[in-house]
Amino acid sequence: MIPLAHAFLLSGALFVIGLAGVMIRRNVLMILLSIELMMNAANLTLIAAAAKHADLHGQMVAFFVMVIAAAEVAVGLAIAVLLFRNEGSVDTDLVKNLKG
Amino acid sequence: MVSFLFYFFSALALLSALLVITLSRPTRALLALILCMLSLTVLYLLLGAEFLAMVHLIVYAGAVLVLFLFVIMLLGIGAKDIPLFSRFRFSYLILALLSSVLFLPFILIAFQSLPGPQTVFPTGTLAAVGKALFSDYLLPFELTSLLLLIGVFSAVGLAKKESAEGETRQQGRSCE
Numbered sequence: 001m002i003p004l005a006h007a008f009l010l011s012g013a014l015f016v017i018g019l020a021g022v023m024i025r026r027n028v029l030m031i032l033l034s035i036e037l038m039m040n041a042a043n044l045t046l047i048a049a050a051a052k053h054a055d056l057h058g059q060m061v062a063f064f065v066m067v068i069a070a071a072e073v074a075v076g077l078a079i080a081v082l083l084f085r086n087e088g089s090v091d092t093d094l095v096k097n098l099k100g
Numbered sequence: 101m102v103s104f105l106f107y108f109f110s111a112l113a114l115l116s117a118l119l120v121i122t123l124s125r126p127t128r129a130l131l132a133l134i135l136c137m138l139s140l141t142v143l144y145l146l147l148g149a150e151f152l153a154m155v156h157l158i159v160y161a162g163a164v165l166v167l168f169l170f171v172i173m174l175l176g177i178g179a180k181d182i183p184l185f186s187r188f189r190f191s192y193l194i195l196a197l198l199s200s201v202l203f204l205p206f207i208l209i210a211f212q213s214l215p216g217p218q219t220v221f222p223t224g225t226l227a228a229v230g231k232a233l234f235s236d237y238l239l240p241f242e243l244t245s246l247l248l249l250i251g252v253f254s255a256v257g258l259a260k261k262e263s264a265e266g267e268t269r270q271q272g273r274s275c276e
Binding site for chain 1: 102103106107110113114117118120121126129130133136137140143144146147148149151152155156159160163164167168171172175214215216217218219220221223224228229232233236237240244247248250251252254255256258259
């Protein structure tokens with residue numbers, strides 16, 4: 001017997017922790033890691049929902065989320081490398097070229 | 101036994117997720133995230149997603165996070181500490197509390213509709229997932245290959261551009 005309610009609560013907590021990481025960290029790589037954490041929280045929700053309804057569709061969506069996360073990491077890391085090469089740092093407070 | 105495993109690895113996942121956002125060195129935070137992924141893999145297994153658990157283990161812990169580790173170590177920014185809480189201000193805390201109070205009713209409504217404990221049968225076996233992937237989800241599955249190809253192209257293009265320009269610049273200088 002698996003307490004599915006607690007699985008949903010766990011994924012919510014993981015998502016909030018990832019969101020807090022995006023907001024408090026200044027290193028681009030740490031922000032990417034927090035985004036990974038949030039994606040995994042979403043995956044846990046999808047898989048727990050698939051277990052609740054005993055069908056496969058939630059798991060298939062989680063599979064596609066994984067594929068998209070892999071592509072996102074490749075592009076994000078390339079941008080981080082480019083940022084480090086141009087600015088000499090990965091601190092997001094120092095990147096002000098777009099006057100943001 | 102199953103619920104003990106569930107709670108143990110849930111606690112491990114929460115703890116390592118907290119470590120991910122609080123450790124100041126990127127390498128250590130990354131290792132904490134790997135621990136989080138491993139405990140999430142066990143949770144996926146318990147929730148009946150066998151194939152996804154293995155894919156998660158291989159793709160995330162084996163490929164994505166090792167790619168992160170390579171980038172952190174190759175750039176040499178693992179050792180450089182960026183102060184953690186320099187963005188924090190107390191006015192933000194008040195705003196956060198206000199918005200939390202606004203969201204409280206929605207959270208309480210969601211609590212009332214949560215499902216109870218139930219026995220989970222493994223539905224995500226390799227045979228079932230393969231059958232679904234190549235029948236119902238054939239078009240999205242083919243499109244993901246296109247997506248990954250575009251991702252590889254853009255990553256190589258982004259990371260390679262600067263060095264190619266640097267080479268031409270150096271060649272120009274040597275000609276001068």
